[in-house]
Amino acid sequence: MAHAQSHTKRIWNVFWILSAITIVEVILGIYKPDVLHLTSFLGTSPLNWIFIILTLAKAYGITWSFMHMEGEKTWFRRAVVWTAVFLIIYLVTLLLIEGDYLYSTLAPLVRW
Amino acid sequence: MEANIAVPNDNKPTWGGGGVKPFGASYGKMMMWFFIVSDALTFSAFLAAYGLTRFKFIDSWPIADEVFTHVPFVHGEFPMIYVAFMTFVLIASSVTMVLAVDAGHQMNKKKVTIYMLLTIIGGIIFVGSQAWEWNTFINGTYGAVKTTDGKILQFVDTNGKQIALADFVVGERGNARVQHTKGNGLWFEDEGTISQYSIAQIISSYEANPDVQIRTELIDLDKKQKTILSREKGSEELAKTRLIVEGANLEVNEYGNTIFADFFFFITGFHGFHVFSGIIFNIIVFFNVILGTYERRGHYEMVEKVGLYWHFVDLVWVFVFTFFYLV
Numbered sequence: 001m002a003h004a005q006s007h008t009k010r011i012w013n014v015f016w017i018l019s020a021i022t023i024v025e026v027i028l029g030i031y032k033p034d035v036l037h038l039t040s041f042l043g044t045s046p047l048n049w050i051f052i053i054l055t056l057a058k059a060y061g062i063t064w065s066f067m068h069m070e071g072e073k074t075w076f077r078r079a080v081v082w083t084a085v086f087l088i089i090y091l092v093t094l095l096l097i098e099g100d101y102l103y104s105t106l107a108p109l110v111r112w
Numbered sequence: 113m114e115a116n117i118a119v120p121n122d123n124k125p126t127w128g129g130g131g132v133k134p135f136g137a138s139y140g141k142m143m144m145w146f147f148i149v150s151d152a153l154t155f156s157a158f159l160a161a162y163g164l165t166r167f168k169f170i171d172s173w174p175i176a177d178e179v180f181t182h183v184p185f186v187h188g189e190f191p192m193i194y195v196a197f198m199t200f201v202l203i204a205s206s207v208t209m210v211l212a213v214d215a216g217h218q219m220n221k222k223k224v225t226i227y228m229l230l231t232i233i234g235g236i237i238f239v240g241s242q243a244w245e246w247n248t249f250i251n252g253t254y255g256a257v258k259t260t261d262g263k264i265l266q267f268v269d270t271n272g273k274q275i276a277l278a279d280f281v282v283g284e285r286g287n288a289r290v291q292h293t294k295g296n297g298l299w300f301e302d303e304g305t306i307s308q309y310s311i312a313q314i315i316s317s318y319e320a321n322p323d324v325q326i327r328t329e330l331i332d333l334d335k336k337q338k339t340i341l342s343r344e345k346g347s348e349e350l351a352k353t354r355l356i357v358e359g360a361n362l363e364v365n366e367y368g369n370t371i372f373a374d375f376f377f378f379i380t381g382f383h384g385f386h387v388f389s390g391i392i393f394n395i396i397v398f399f400n401v402i403l404g405t406y407e408r409r410g411h412y413e414m415v416e417k418v419g420l421y422w423h424f425v426d427l428v429w430v431f432v433f434t435f436f437y438l439v
Contacts, residue, residue, distance in 0.1 A: 054199075062423055087153055
């Protein structure tokens with residue numbers, strides 16, 4: 001085939017990065033440092049934000065490198081990524097706001 | 113008719129991708145991407161619904177570290193370890209998949225075969241681990257009771273560590289209740305497994321043992337831990353017991369909210385089904401590689417297409433892992 005050069009080295013690099021991120025997540029998940037876990041930042045704990053950001057970093061690594069999104073045509077990439085990202089953010093935002101509303105409405109009715 | 117259907121006008125078959133390639137992507141690859149978009153939206157809908165429910169019960173949601181604590185063949189509590197292993201297996205199988213695609217670009221049949229095989233093995237290990245995880249979750253660890261107002265009460269020792277029913281319940285069962293089976297039951301009716309303890313037995317054991325305390329689902333938001341009741345308050349709550357809960361299923365859940373178990377089964381089950389079908393696709397492609405189908409076709413694009421699906425399964429797991437086990 002035309003593009004016969006191998007990307008093996010790069011693939012392994014991405015693998016090590018993804019593994020390292022997972023290990024960091026697991027260590028934080030086990031020890032849950034109080035400074036990060038019991039404080040609040042933008043609606044949830046900083047620890048949760050770290051987990052979410054690391055997750056998005058992993059998702060980026062998998063999509064761009066493993067699924068070879070970086071090699072696709074710009075507008076094909078956008079047709080897939082923008083559509084999914086926009087709809088997901090939209091749905092998640094609405095449902096989480098709704099969930100918070102349900103909590104504020106129903107929780108006072110529960111006697112512990 | 114010709115006005116209504118797409119007719120290949122360059123003498124190339126449509127299933128081969130047609131003549132004109134929008135975005136320079138072949139027909140199959142593009143459709144795989146669009147399928148992945150729709151599947152991603154399905155999974156996000158599930159996870160968003162999970163988020164909504166969790167926000168709704170934010171002050172009493174089960175704490176994942178207290179639910180998923182087991183590792184096969186090892187006693188004791190190791191939260192996160194096993195699920196981290198599963199994540200690692202899935203990432204590793206993603207790597208072997210992408211190495212197979214890479215070898216396919218070089219038309220290296222032998223390498224593609226080996227990497228496809230490794231990918232399949234990784235997938236099987238993952239599904240097996242998930243089955244084990246389900247089994248552990250369904251069987252439960254400690255046992256709890258459910259009150260008439262639908263709350264789960266768990267038992268802890270003086271250090272606040274959870275203990276099993278078997279650790280403190282003593283004495284006779286008392287109510288002479290036996291399991292209904294078709295053989296001996298009234299009206300020949302079956303019933304689910306009943307607990308080896310009776311409610312009265314649990315209450316009297318609690319009253320007799322001052323070292324046992326009761327933990328409710330309510331989370332102390334300052335410490336992010338479940339609230340432990342005083343002995344007196346515990347006794348009051350325990351008197352409302354309706355049901356002994358051991359393990360988790362779609363109706364009851366000893367770890368807390370039943371809907372947590374429902375979402376766990378639904379989302380990890382749907383993901384596990386994706387992994388399972390991914391393994392089947394991989395096996396089909398694996399045999400086609402061995403038979404030389406792609407060698408004759410002149411390219412290994414099919415490996416690339418199942419590869420996309422396989423990576424997507426890994427991608428979803430990354431999010432499931434975060435929102436079920438970490439956050």
